[in-house]
Amino acid sequence: MELRHLKYFLAVAEELNFTKASEKLFISQPPLSRQIMELEEELQARLFNRNNKKVELTEAGKYFEKEVKSLFQDLERISVKTKKIAENVSGEFRIAYISSIYSSVISDLIKQLKEQFPYVNFKLFEVSTTKQILALEQRKIDLGIIRSPVKSPKIKSQLWFKDGFSVVYNKSLIQIKSEEEIPKLKEETFVFFNKDYAPHYHEVLLELCAFYGFEPKVVHESNNINSIVQLVKNGLGISIVPSNIAKNNQDPEIGFIELKKVNLFTDVSLITSKEDDSKITKSAVDFLLNFKR
Structure with a gap:
């Protein structure tokens, strides 16, 4: 059985007239009749009742017509979906991001992309910078959002924005009003990112503390920025977080002091494979680069 047999069958089923069906198919009537007979022989079922006056579908023919349609x-x-996959506008698109990127930005990105590419299945992963770089090299993700420079011949990196730093503390436990008072914090305990999880970021935090004249007493570590802020809120220490976090946190129990005197920033970058020139990747990067911060 071939597709042409099914197309011929549907034409006859719609017209219920072999002459009209043959005209519609641009073939002569004898070959059309022969194709229908071959189909019936293969199915071992009569699909049409034929006489000199009319052509009718049998019960088997009515069922077959429904299924073929x-x-x-x-x-x-x-x-359609195969064509869209070939055009890189369908399939799966995997985005990895670090925990310190405000989640509403990611949500806005997904909403925008879903409108443009309705056939795409988007997947989000919260992944550390080092693991993102490896995953992108292995093509396990399509877009990464990281902090720190990238040294890989397989990866294209674009600066998204430069982020400053802010001290975060529990207002009821720490009495501090300005950046000038930061050196007083040398006696406090700190909550930091795990060194193995984000080595570059960890080193930057140590540099910040050194600028204000002390070495931090790190007693708690976490691999998630939201967990760090929660630990601070629970009174387990203070921390230094990207200012991006401070701008988007409205918790009245938590205070932030931006570190403006020190000339240290963290680069938030968008990373993609150098071999990736798909429409969806370009659209995702363009949206983020044009996002009003």
């Missing part, structure tokens, strides 16, 4: 609808859907 459904089959062609599926084939159309498959063809």
Whole structure:
């Protein structure tokens, strides 16, 4: 059985007239009749009742017509999706991000992309910078959002924005009003990112403390920025977080003091594979680069 047999069958089923069906198919009537007979022989079922006056579908023919129409609808859907996959506007798109990136930005990105690429299945992963770089090199993700420079011949990196730093503390436990009082914090305990999880970021935090004249007493570590802020809120220490976090935190129990005197920033970058020139990747990067911060 071939697709042409099914197309010929549907034409006759719609017209219920072999002459009209053959005209519609641009073939002569004898070959059309022969194709229908071959189909019936293969199915071992009569699909049409024929006489000199009219052509009618048998009960088997009515069932077959319904199923064949459904089959062609599926084939159309498959063809459309296959074409879109070939055009890089369907399939799966995987985005990795670090925990210190405000989540509403990611949500806005996904909403925008879903409008542009409705056939795409988007997946989000919260992944450390080092693991993102490895995953992108292995093509396990399509777009990464990281902090720190990238040294990989396989990766294209674009600066998204430069982020400053802010001290975060529990207002009821720490009495501090300005950046000038930061050196007083040398006696306090700190909550930091784990060194193995984000080595570059960890080193920057140590540099910040050194600028204000002390070495931090790190008693708690976490791999998630939101967990660090929660630990601070619970009174387990103070921390230094990206100012991006401070700008988007409205908790009245927590205070932030931006460190403006020190000339240290962290680069938040967008990373993609150098071999990736797909429409969806370009659209995602363009959206983020043009995002009003």
